[in-house]
Amino acid sequence: MSHFVVAVHCGAGYHSTQKEDAYVKLCKSACLKVYHLLEKGRDAVECVTEAVKCLENSVLTNAGMGSNLNINGFVECDASIMEGKKLVFGAVGAISGVKNPVEVSATLVSRQLGDKLSLGRLHPSVIVGEGAEKWAEENEIKTLETRHLITDEAQKTYQNHKRKLDIVNERDSNKKRKLTQQRNDKTEESFDVQEEEEKIQDTVGAIVMDTSGNIASAVSSGGISLKQLGRLGPAATYGAGCWAYNQRPGKPGVGTSTSGSGEHIMKTFLARESALSIQCEDNASLGLSNCFKNNFLESEFLEEEEDKLAGVLALRQNEDNIVELLWGHTTDSMCVGYMSSSLQKPKVVMSRLPDGGVPGKSFTMSGVSI
Amino acid sequence: MSHFVVAVHCGAGYHSTQKEDAYVKLCKSACLKVYHLLEKGRDAVECVTEAVKCLENSVLTNAGMGSNLNINGFVECDASIMEGKKLVFGAVGAISGVKNPVEVSATLVSRQLGDKLSLGRLHPSVIVGEGAEKWAEENEIKTLETRHLITDEAQKTYQNHKRKLDIVNERDSNKKRKLTQQRNDKTEESFDVQEEEEKIQDTVGAIVMDTSGNIASAVSSGGISLKQLGRLGPAATYGAGCWAYNQRPGKPGVGTSTSGSGEHIMKTFLARESALSIQCEDNASLGLSNCFKNNFLESEFLEEEEDKLAGVLALRQNEDNIVELLWGHTTDSMCVGYMSSSLQKPKVVMSRLPDGGVPGKSFTMSGVSI
Numbered sequence: 001m002s003h004f005v006v007a008v009h010c011g012a013g014y015h016s017t018q019k020e021d022a023y024v025k026l027c028k029s030a031c032l033k034v035y036h037l038l039e040k041g042r043d044a045v046e047c048v049t050e051a052v053k054c055l056e057n058s059v060l061t062n063a064g065m066g067s068n069l070n071i072n073g074f075v076e077c078d079a080s081i082m083e084g085k086k087l088v089f090g091a092v093g094a095i096s097g098v099k100n101p102v103e104v105s106a107t108l109v110s111r112q113l114g115d116k117l118s119l120g121r122l123h124p125s126v127i128v129g130e131g132a133e134k135w136a137e138e139n140e141i142k143t144l145e146t147r148h149l150i151t152d153e154a155q156k157t158y159q160n161h162k163r164k165l166d167i168v169n170e171r172d173s174n175k176k177r178k179l180t181q182q183r184n185d186k187t188e189e190s191f192d193v194q195e196e197e198e199k200i201q202d203t204v205g206a207i208v209m210d211t212s213g214n215i216a217s218a219v220s221s222g223g224i225s226l227k228q229l230g231r232l233g234p235a236a237t238y239g240a241g242c243w244a245y246n247q248r249p250g251k252p253g254v255g256t257s258t259s260g261s262g263e264h265i266m267k268t269f270l271a272r273e274s275a276l277s278i279q280c281e282d283n284a285s286l287g288l289s290n291c292f293k294n295n296f297l298e299s300e301f302l303e304e305e306e307d308k309l310a311g312v313l314a315l316r317q318n319e320d321n322i323v324e325l326l327w328g329h330t331t332d333s334m335c336v337g338y339m340s341s342s343l344q345k346p347k348v349v350m351s352r353l354p355d356g357g358v359p360g361k362s363f364t365m366s367g368v369s370i
Numbered sequence: 371m372s373h374f375v376v377a378v379h380c381g382a383g384y385h386s387t388q389k390e391d392a393y394v395k396l397c398k399s400a401c402l403k404v405y406h407l408l409e410k411g412r413d414a415v416e417c418v419t420e421a422v423k424c425l426e427n428s429v430l431t432n433a434g435m436g437s438n439l440n441i442n443g444f445v446e447c448d449a450s451i452m453e454g455k456k457l458v459f460g461a462v463g464a465i466s467g468v469k470n471p472v473e474v475s476a477t478l479v480s481r482q483l484g485d486k487l488s489l490g491r492l493h494p495s496v497i498v499g500e501g502a503e504k505w506a507e508e509n510e511i512k513t514l515e516t517r518h519l520i521t522d523e524a525q526k527t528y529q530n531h532k533r534k535l536d537i538v539n540e541r542d543s544n545k546k547r548k549l550t551q552q553r554n555d556k557t558e559e560s561f562d563v564q565e566e567e568e569k570i571q572d573t574v575g576a577i578v579m580d581t582s583g584n585i586a587s588a589v590s591s592g593g594i595s596l597k598q599l600g601r602l603g604p605a606a607t608y609g610a611g612c613w614a615y616n617q618r619p620g621k622p623g624v625g626t627s628t629s630g631s632g633e634h635i636m637k638t639f640l641a642r643e644s645a646l647s648i649q650c651e652d653n654a655s656l657g658l659s660n661c662f663k664n665n666f667l668e669s670e671f672l673e674e675e676e677d678k679l680a681g682v683l684a685l686r687q688n689e690d691n692i693v694e695l696l697w698g699h700t701t702d703s704m705c706v707g708y709m710s711s712s713l714q715k716p717k718v719v720m721s722r723l724p725d726g727g728v729p730g731k732s733f734t735m736s737g738v739s740i
Contacts, residue, residue: 076501087671089637093602094498118538119531121594122633124601128464129499131446131600161489168488224491230501231494232463237608238636248670263492266608267459269639300618301457 002211004038005315005323005370006031007338008051010061010204012259012311012331015350022060024348027337030054031346034208035339044208044216044244045083045109051206052079052102052218059151063204064100066151067222069158072229075149077101077222078236081109084215084244084253088112093128093236094229095136096146102220103141104132126236161225203235205242205257207315209323211341215315217242217255217271224262234258234265239272241265245279253317254279260310260331267301274312284316284324285367292328292363307360327351328365340370372581375685375693375740376404377708378421380431380574382629382681382701385720392430394718397707400424401716404578405709414578414586414614415453415479421576422449422472422588429521433574434470436521437592439528442599445519447471447592448606451479454585454614454623458482463498463606464599465506466516472590473511474502496606531595573605575612575627577685579693581711585685587612587625587641594632603632609642610635615649623687624649630680630701637671644682654686654694655737662698662733677730697721698735710740 008030010023034051056064056079067075079101080091090108092101104127111123127135137143203221210216219241223233234240240258247253256275258265265271274291281287292312302308311329313336318324327336332353339346353364378400380393404421426434426449437445449471450461460478462471474497481493497505507513573591580586589611593603604610610628617623626645628635635641644661651657662682672678681699683706688694697706702723709716723734 086674087637094501118542119535119596121596122631124598125633125636126602126607127598127600128602129501129600131464131499131598134599165489172488226489226491228494228497228501229504230497230499232496232498237496239609239639261492263495266495267457269609304456 002213003321003323003341004211005209005325005338005340006034006038006047006051006206007313007315007325007336008055008206009257009259009311009313009327010055010335011202012329012334013202014332015335019060020350023335023350026055026058026060027335027348028346030206031337031339035346038208038210041211043212044210044214045081045106047210048081048206048208048216048218049102049106051208052204052220053100055204055206056100056102056220059153061204062202062222063220065149066154067149068225068227069150069154070223070227070229073158074146075222076229077220078233079105079218079220080235080241081105081216081218082242082244083109084246084255086113087245089125089238091126091236091238092132093126093232095129095132097133097143098136099142099144102218104136105218107139107141126238128232128236129230157225165226202262203241203259205259205313207255207257207313209253209255209315209317213247213253213317215244215246215253215255215317217244217257219257219259233262237266239269241271243271243275245275247317247319252279252319255315257313258310259334260329261308264302264305264308265310268296268299270296270310270312274314278314278316278326284326285365288312288314288326288328289363289365292330297330297361297363309360322369324367324369326365326367328363330360330363332359338370342370372583373691373693373711374408374581375579375695375708375710376401376408376417376421376576377683377685377695377706378425378574378576379627379629379681379683379697380425380705381572382699382704383572384702385705389430390720393705393720396425396428396430397705397718398716400576401707401709405716408578408580411581413582414580414584415451415476417580418451418576418578418586418588419472419476421578422574422590423470425574425576426470426472426590429523431574432572432592433590435519436524437519438595438597439520439524440593440597440599443528444516445592446599447590448603449475449588449590450605450611451475451586451588452612452614453479454616454625456483457615459495459608461496461606461608462502463496463602465499465502467503467513468506469512469514472588474506475588477509477511496608498602498606499600527595535596573611573629575629575683577625577627577683579623579625579685579687583617583623583687585614585616585623585625585687587614587627589627589629604628604635607636609639611641613641613645615645617687617689622649622689625685627683628680629704630699631678634672634675634678635680638666638669640666640680640682644684648684648686648696654696655735658682658684658696658698659733659735662700667700667731667733679730692739694737694739696735696737698733700730700733702729708740712740
């Protein structure tokens with residue numbers, strides 16, 4: 001049997017210790033499910049789709065069911081897949097009413113790999129909004145009323161955030177009547193959407209290497225709480241959310257899947273840049289840390305940002321067929337699970353910034369050869 | 371008076387000789403309008419927006435009014451702007467019912483450059499579909515019924531293309547009943563959407579360097595004829611449609627604006643990669659031709675594509691403040707106009723592949739120091 005690997009993450013962000021066991025259980029079950037598919041010889045795109053579907057179907061994650069609600073109080077999801085053989089990418093953005101957004105991405109990839117369209121037209125690689133929903137229906141992807149994606153917890157969080165927003169908005173409009181609004185209002189800090197007890201980890205994702213050595217990676221996300229209607233995040237953005245590249249002569253295979261603060265990840269093309277950095281260094285860890293240092297924490301594209309929040313899960317397939325799995329993050333925590341043909345059972349790591357580490361400014365990294 | 375430059379393109383694709391005069395006139399009038407704004411000291415983002423608005427408002431171009439119609443027979447537009455000082459990007463995708471899509475991008479850029487949102491939320495950089503339309507309305511951007519963007523010519527072309535599609539679809543379904551469908555059906559060629567007499571140049575765009583040396587670039591597009599509802603193209607994709615980077619110590623300033631076959635431009639991040647390539651070579655022309663050769667015509671991301679169709683308009687600001695303007699394309703033609711503080715009147719070049727050049731396979735390039 002050829003070597004195969006599945007790795008998942010349920011986001012880089014903040015994972016409460018109370019829910020840690022539940023996250024661990026979720027990652028294990030996703031890895032195990034995909035392990036059995038890989039064992040049967042299923043391909044990387046199918047397997048990475050199944051891995052992300054498991055994560056989307058859990059109410060614990062900010063993807064599919066249980067996603068954060070947007071400013072209008074409903075769910076809009078982004079998801080994408082890239083496969084490393086033909087280097088095809090498929091993404092769906094701002095979609096409501098589809099149970100598993102990653103399935104839309106998988107179908108977009110499969111269409112691009114299949115027959116060409118008539119009349120010289122090209123298959124789309126990214127589709128969004130209502131058009132994407134219609135496309136999903138036409139392609140027999142399970143749709144449902146968007147309200148069925150809203151969990152009680154997401155609704156509660158939304159109401160809480162919305163109430164705070166209303167207070168801030170009212171206070172601001174009062175203030176405007178009285179004096180020029182101060183740009184950095186200290187009292188606002190107590191209303192931060194990202195309060196400790198409510199912090200929800202962001203985009204989830206997975207990377208798979210199948211028995212033929214094909215690599216595919218994926219991400220899925222409900223986006224940030226109270227987001228603007230129609231806002232597109234990194235999970236729908238080529239080069240930002242996921243990257244995959246099969247091994248080629250002189251180049252190791254690589255897959256990456258990112259999570260964290262959307263606009264930061266997009267501005268720095270974090271999935272692509274971390275993959276390229278990991279590919280071009282002899283030492284994969286050095287590649288990942290170089291990327292986080294030069295291309296993220298010290299990026300000129302993020303000069304205006306105080307806290308730079310992201311996590312990357314990465315897989316490198318070396319010429320000797322040894323696979324290295326790496327994860328690094330500047331967020332409080334990142335939850336990573338993995339399983340391979342050489343392991344007896346799935347492993348899960350809840351990686352946390354070490355003592356003294358400052359989220360948005362410090363970076364921690366770990367990895368394993370499997 | 372400090373040096374300033376405006377350059378526009380009304381697409382890389384196919385420009386009929388019959389309409390050449392009209393394209394020339396359009397480019398001249400856009401350049402002149404923006405020249406007068408630059409002369410008054412207006413900034414790069416405002417000026418690049420005005421340049422693209424001129425192009426969008428013309429029924430000649432596939433942007434704004436007169437855009438190609440999608441498969442459902444209406445207009446959905448993409449547009450984006452990047453500015454080189456703070457490196458901020460704003461894009462709108464799959465939007466109907468806005469007269470000037472590029473105005474939405476400009477407002478997204480301006481919001482990101484302005485005050486932060488309350489509650490630790492970030493301004494979006496990309497918004498799509500109905501959510502984008504609502505955002506445009508809230509931000510006092512001129513909206514209109516989508517039918518007002520449809521010109522008689524676009525409607526005629528749509529009906530013609532749709533009729534051909536219906537014939538092909540019917541033939542295919544008949545064939546399926548009889549025999550396995552052949553993957554490459556030779557008879558289909560006669561029905562290519564991109565027939566000579568109907569070929570419409572793609573995405574339009576502009577690049578501006580203002581009197582302070584700030585660079586901004588932009589693109590706007592109605593997308594390909596009969597496109598899938600909700601399909602997002604390069605004009606809404608970060609790194610694909612436009613790129614801008616002000617001069618910094620040891621690095622020349624650069625702006626790019628692309629046009630051509632959407633999925634090819636997206637897959638190769640053509641705006642960003644051409645900008646980086648132009649920045650890193652002493653000779654700007656070598657930078658652009660290297661990018662077209664290595665990153666486009668021979669790109670491993672386009673291995674499956676027979677014809678690789680794109681054009682790039684690029685501006686490089688050297689340390690001696692000399693500005694080089696370059697354009698290169700693999701399409702039949704590309705129409706470029708420019709004007710600067712050192713020129714008496716706007717210039718327009720209708721660049722065509724030289725005799726023997728094969729669209730999608732050959733590359734031609736030209737440029738000027740201004």
